[in-house]
Amino acid sequence: MLMDGLELRSRIEADGLLEITLETVEIPAPGPRDLLIRVQAAPINPSDLGLLFGAADMATMRAAGTPERPILRAQVPDARIESMAGRWGLSMPVGIEGAGAVIDAGAEVAHLIGRTVATAGGGMYAEYRVLPADACLVLPEGTDAVDGASSFVNPMTALGMVETMRREGHSALVHTAAASNLGQMLVKLCQADGVPLVNIVRKPEQEELLRSLGAEYICDSSSINFRDKLTEALVATGATIAFDAIGGGRLASDILHCMEVAIGRRQTGAYSRYGSDVRKQVYMYGMLDTSPVTINRSFGFGWSVGGWLLTPFLKAIGAEATQALRQRVADNLTTIFASTYAGRLSLQEALQPDHVAVYGRRSTGEKFLIDPSKG
Amino acid sequence: MLMDGLELRSRIEADGLLEITLETVEIPAPGPRDLLIRVQAAPINPSDLGLLFGAADMATMRAAGTPERPILRAQVPDARIESMAGRWGLSMPVGIEGAGAVIDAGAEVAHLIGRTVATAGGGMYAEYRVLPADACLVLPEGTDAVDGASSFVNPMTALGMVETMRREGHSALVHTAAASNLGQMLVKLCQADGVPLVNIVRKPEQEELLRSLGAEYICDSSSINFRDKLTEALVATGATIAFDAIGGGRLASDILHCMEVAIGRRQTGAYSRYGSDVRKQVYMYGMLDTSPVTINRSFGFGWSVGGWLLTPFLKAIGAEATQALRQRVADNLTTIFASTYAGRLSLQEALQPDHVAVYGRRSTGEKFLIDPSKG
Numbered sequence: 001m002l003m004d005g006l007e008l009r010s011r012i013e014a015d016g017l018l019e020i021t022l023e024t025v026e027i028p029a030p031g032p033r034d035l036l037i038r039v040q041a042a043p044i045n046p047s048d049l050g051l052l053f054g055a056a057d058m059a060t061m062r063a064a065g066t067p068e069r070p071i072l073r074a075q076v077p078d079a080r081i082e083s084m085a086g087r088w089g090l091s092m093p094v095g096i097e098g099a100g101a102v103i104d105a106g107a108e109v110a111h112l113i114g115r116t117v118a119t120a121g122g123g124m125y126a127e128y129r130v131l132p133a134d135a136c137l138v139l140p141e142g143t144d145a146v147d148g149a150s151s152f153v154n155p156m157t158a159l160g161m162v163e164t165m166r167r168e169g170h171s172a173l174v175h176t177a178a179a180s181n182l183g184q185m186l187v188k189l190c191q192a193d194g195v196p197l198v199n200i201v202r203k204p205e206q207e208e209l210l211r212s213l214g215a216e217y218i219c220d221s222s223s224i225n226f227r228d229k230l231t232e233a234l235v236a237t238g239a240t241i242a243f244d245a246i247g248g249g250r251l252a253s254d255i256l257h258c259m260e261v262a263i264g265r266r267q268t269g270a271y272s273r274y275g276s277d278v279r280k281q282v283y284m285y286g287m288l289d290t291s292p293v294t295i296n297r298s299f300g301f302g303w304s305v306g307g308w309l310l311t312p313f314l315k316a317i318g319a320e321a322t323q324a325l326r327q328r329v330a331d332n333l334t335t336i337f338a339s340t341y342a343g344r345l346s347l348q349e350a351l352q353p354d355h356v357a358v359y360g361r362r363s364t365g366e367k368f369l370i371d372p373s374k375g
Numbered sequence: 376m377l378m379d380g381l382e383l384r385s386r387i388e389a390d391g392l393l394e395i396t397l398e399t400v401e402i403p404a405p406g407p408r409d410l411l412i413r414v415q416a417a418p419i420n421p422s423d424l425g426l427l428f429g430a431a432d433m434a435t436m437r438a439a440g441t442p443e444r445p446i447l448r449a450q451v452p453d454a455r456i457e458s459m460a461g462r463w464g465l466s467m468p469v470g471i472e473g474a475g476a477v478i479d480a481g482a483e484v485a486h487l488i489g490r491t492v493a494t495a496g497g498g499m500y501a502e503y504r505v506l507p508a509d510a511c512l513v514l515p516e517g518t519d520a521v522d523g524a525s526s527f528v529n530p531m532t533a534l535g536m537v538e539t540m541r542r543e544g545h546s547a548l549v550h551t552a553a554a555s556n557l558g559q560m561l562v563k564l565c566q567a568d569g570v571p572l573v574n575i576v577r578k579p580e581q582e583e584l585l586r587s588l589g590a591e592y593i594c595d596s597s598s599i600n601f602r603d604k605l606t607e608a609l610v611a612t613g614a615t616i617a618f619d620a621i622g623g624g625r626l627a628s629d630i631l632h633c634m635e636v637a638i639g640r641r642q643t644g645a646y647s648r649y650g651s652d653v654r655k656q657v658y659m660y661g662m663l664d665t666s667p668v669t670i671n672r673s674f675g676f677g678w679s680v681g682g683w684l685l686t687p688f689l690k691a692i693g694a695e696a697t698q699a700l701r702q703r704v705a706d707n708l709t710t711i712f713a714s715t716y717a718g719r720l721s722l723q724e725a726l727q728p729d730h731v732a733v734y735g736r737r738s739t740g741e742k743f744l745i746d747p748s749k750g
Contacts, residue, residue, distance in 0.1 A: 083673065086639075247672065264461070277687060287672060295668040295680075297622065298458060301660075304681030305670075312652060312677070 042098030093123030174242035179206035234262035248289030275300010417473030468498030549617035623664030650675010
């Protein structure tokens, strides 16, 4: 028996038109080691928004289609059309990760029918997905798909940050947009691992949220004495590596500057016009602010600013180390790596402009789930 | 017998006053493995200017003192006084490297009396220096001190760039301010080593200079089609690492952008919203432009911009690898690593405002020597 299912697709044409649709796709029969998953929960991560909307200006969005088969259209500004050339005309599935029930399986993995699994197999904004069992994490009996939905991107990113910190010889971390779901995870992870963490937030109420989780060092970049407070926290923790989700403006430059001042206060030594020898690193893993990065070089030559992505990191550490991190996630899914969500949308709701306006604004800490089995 | 000698000193007070003077210092008797050197040639490198003038605004300079003992004063702008706090009140010797005649030596190295040596022992803007023989490179018999004066900073930096390129897995180089003495060396070194080199210059006449040395890829950043030409050169060479002496403005960002476009043209692959997987690196080893660095992130996440300095690099590669590089310099001092100079100044002349106005403007390719034995 061949099945059909709905799958969300995003396409950008060469004239800059973005069209998001629900397509009927044929679901293949699972191979001997494949699982057929009925998707029940897939988060909308910032990285998913990047693929979903591309460079489109969502202020131009308009709805079309029918209630069952809505269509969402928007326009990419002329200046950014060229940057989308790699995906012109391609109908792209979306949804990096998610969880759901195994409703059929190949002969070699038939014992998994009825279990709930999580995966980062991609294309998860769909009613059904067929994926190799090896690409899935079998969740403990009785786990809700919602609890497993975000078991890859955020948990592995948080673990990747701490692992990168250790491998590059640092002993404390700075994190920006720190009240995000990921930031909350990182607070709990650093507590568990005894890693001093400096949290940079953008609003006073976010400071309270992190304080309630037990975070010790919190600096509000909107406060007038931000740089003084950041420097104090850097003196106290000795952090010389930062993971930055903002990526635009002068925040990275400020962090490097305050690190250099803090290093000067922590150590005494001969004057060097080249600044301290201590290597100061800012990794940008997001782009919440798309304005240019401005760097005022007031911190010597021992600095680096660069991009950081989970996939190349995991490739670099290898399969065995990656598996160890995945196991840690599975063991702590409802504690350290628990996520909270602001709402749960059907595939159809995810294409409605009023919902897009909410989940598309990338507010820190307001993450939504898509439940393709809903409605 | 104790000797006296003149030594150039630079001091910045807490009120921002810069004072450059010639002090009489007592020359110690050489220890068993020390050499007493009569300095005959010490280059004024951009890195020397940093220590010599600090953050002072040289438009404010004024002369004082006597012809034999001139004094040069200038003022550090208020906004930059704090950045000089590490050297307030310190009387600092200047001159990273130089060469001269051995006029006395300790018992164990007495056979070197009469030879010419080069060194990066520091404080070389002085009539005499006592340094361990191990810190000196004994030049071939008959070598002029002028030929050995710049045997450390530029040659080792050029070698360090090629070595860094190889160690970090790249196969071609980009260099900015490429018509500098260092840039000319790098052209010859890359020819000798078969390394494709993209030279970025700021003026048309610099293009001609490099062309006369046999440079193949030269891009003039003042030309209207600079980015197209740079991209073509990057497609041809496959360069994914750049060493940048400018360090301000949008040049580094442009280089990364053109690298990403070139990578796209050289390879075909699936669209990724994260950009190519290829790591693109810009190392800033200078700061000819002190304005902020502006980075427009249009090249995915596989990028890094950071500081690069010779000393930490040599520390990282270790004594044996460093010695191999030094030997290569000694073997090629009048060929690959030959320097040319625009003039030769006495210590007194180096403190005269009309001379400072010339050597202080950091024009590409116009390097001066100080000869403390002159006049």
